[in-house]
Amino acid sequence: MALTIYRSLLWVLFCLSLKATASELRSDELVVPSNLAQGGLVIATVAPGYSVKYKGEPLKINEKGMFILGLGRDADELMRLVVANDKGHQTDYTFPVAKRKYNIQSIEGVPQRTVTPNLEDVARIRQDSLLVKNARQGVSDRQDFLAGFKKPLEGPVTGVYGSQRVYNGTPKNPHYGVDYAAPKGTIVRAPAAGVVQLAHSDLFYSGGTVIMDHGFGLNSSFLHLSAVLVAEGQEVKQGDPIGKVGATGRATGPHLDWRMNWLNVRIDPQLVMESLPAE
């Protein structure tokens, strides 16, 4: 009994030592936002000279000690960071991650071939996913994300991150983007600056597709475009036109599907806009 009380007292003291404000958890060497959630982008800071590992991998840290990482749709309830000083002394930190509820969304009327692809399609899908994987590879030095993110167009949100998708009655993978409905031909603008990694007029599932690198492993994808207005390798500023809304690939009508990734982790663009709003 006495031991239990002692332990909870230690826990409270530990929490107090981490808690500086309501919105962040702070220790001498680490500052992490307190509102971590599945699908979110974590923007945190470590003291000079320290390194940080997440899931065994060292994270890229900028000159101010800032680093980022993405939490997946089904991320564990605790995020663990290992912080080390230049002498190699390590400290483990764990932070709670809020669980999210995802709805089920049924979509009727997509081309049946995009639900039950034939053998030829399957080969194409494999090729496409390689192109996409390559476009999302690498952790560049760019820090475009620091200026924040804006909506790529104005339009009603018709699909959200994480929902379980049922296409023409067949359960499929969850939806990982945010869908904005807009008339065909509506200009899609870069939500943040970056460099174009992929500009393709016709991928099997996503049709006209643009992928942009915003730096530190963070990237955006724009799907179902009727026209691609940028070329691979092109530098794009925030607000620049990058494509036009369409219904190419697996879509029932014209809309933009905007996705975001941190490395291979799919994150929620709506949460990214909340954590990194543009001025």
Ligand SMILES: [Zn+2]
């Ligand atoms: Zn979508």
